[in-house]
Amino acid sequence: MPKPFVKAGTMNSIKVHNASVTYNQLPVLWDVDMDLPTGRLIGIVGQNGSGKSTLLKAIMGLVPLSSGNVKIFEQDLDTIRTEVAYVPQRESVDWNFPASVQEIVRMGRYQPGRLFQRLTKLDHQLVEDALKKVNMLSFKNRQIGELSGGQQQRVFIARALAQGAKLYLLDEPFVGVDVATEKAIMDLLIEMKKEGKTIVIVHHDLHSVTSLFDYLVMLNTRMIAHGAIDEVLTTENLNATFGGQLNLFAQLQQIIKERDFPIREKGFEEK
């Protein structure tokens, strides 16, 4: 398979055009249209059932589109799959599955055309590098069920890293993860961004949005807004995204306050 040439910053990472997904004749995603930039940390936010995870799955071709299309780095997914790493929700995993940390991360190197071949030296090296990067090398022989939530998440990020992709799609990576690990994962993602990778994260917790992302997709079955976080995080958009949740006004005020008066350590931006 020829490796497509992808340069950061010069094109759209993901282009979704008029995409709709229906389930039992009910729309889960409706006419979603967006162009996401490269080299950014992009958050997808919305209420439960707003179609966030479905959007990721639609991008990965895991749920059929009832209309519309998706392009990744301006190509069809099938021609560019090795460049896209998908990290499913933790709930989708059977934690009693008989596999070690190392075996899980090796799956990052599996490819359809190479399933019948042995992994190469390079593959094993990349697996080890990825484990080192997430600080899990010393756990490589543990069974995955023996790890904490945060460690499990790091293993799955290592698996994505081992793939050597340019675009990363993470579905709720901070669920069931303690604050310290969330910070560690975030630092890692920021570092990846600096290397020119594009990272898209489905996220449910509005509070941390401003400190995590620099680009935001706001979803409520339809696309409410997407763009640089300072531009789209308005009261109006938040209302449209999270409307109907009564206790939200208090939260909204908090968020806007945080945006205007961010409590951050100095030098966070440079991290």
Added chain:
Amino acid sequence: MEMLSSNDGLNIILALLISWSCSILGVFLMLRKMVMVGDAITHSVLPGVVIAYLMGSGGENYIVLLGAAFFGVLTTVIIDFLFRKLKLQEDASIGLTFTWLFAVGVVLIAFFSDGNADIDQECVLFGELGLSFMDKIIWNGYVLGTKSIWMIGPMFLLILILVIKGFKGFQIISFQTDYAASKGIKVNKWHYLLMILVSLVTVLSFESVGAILVVGFLILPPATAYLLSSRLIRIHFISIGLATAGVLIGYLLAQWFDVSISPMIVLTLGFVFFLTFVIKMQNTKHLK
């Protein structure tokens, strides 16, 4: 107890080949939480077998295999359709599908079995391992095994090769289907390959262990091995070891008590599971 004869040897070889084939497939069925689908397949291949017998007028082996593979896949397709499209519960879909197809098979046998000695209900349900030596293949006075051994033997080798060569594929679809699909791996192809193999092994085990007990061969050794290890490859080895022990001990016990062999093997495998469970419980208690 009489000494074991060479006929017993042939029966044991057959039972071992069946149990090893079942063990390998059973591990993946268990990890994919599809043991009940496997159970369904073992029953619903029956109409395929009967139709093939009728078409081939007495059972051309390869037609029977084709019929079984077809009905095995059909079963999973119907279950999937009921579950995903009609939104019936999964266990209801499974129960509905295989009982109905099994009934079709039984009725077909009842209608057409007169004068066809190759197939009868007793045999299909329970099998008779003790008689497997009867279709001996003899060449120049040497016994070269039995027809059954020459059918299941190549099947076992095929499964072995497929699982060794395609280990990564079976592993990744068992662990996380969505993730495998996101990598462009043809999840459905692997799924149906597994289902076809289960169908074929089931059919080849019909005469000796029957449609009901073959599930015991599929699940008991893997389930016991699962208690003993948390590495997929080790689970396979342990499972095959347990299957071997179960077959040998079960066979001897059956001779001793003069009872049907395959139920005795399944009974033994069940005791091994129970024993393993108790020992494991004891050990974890000590650790605490």
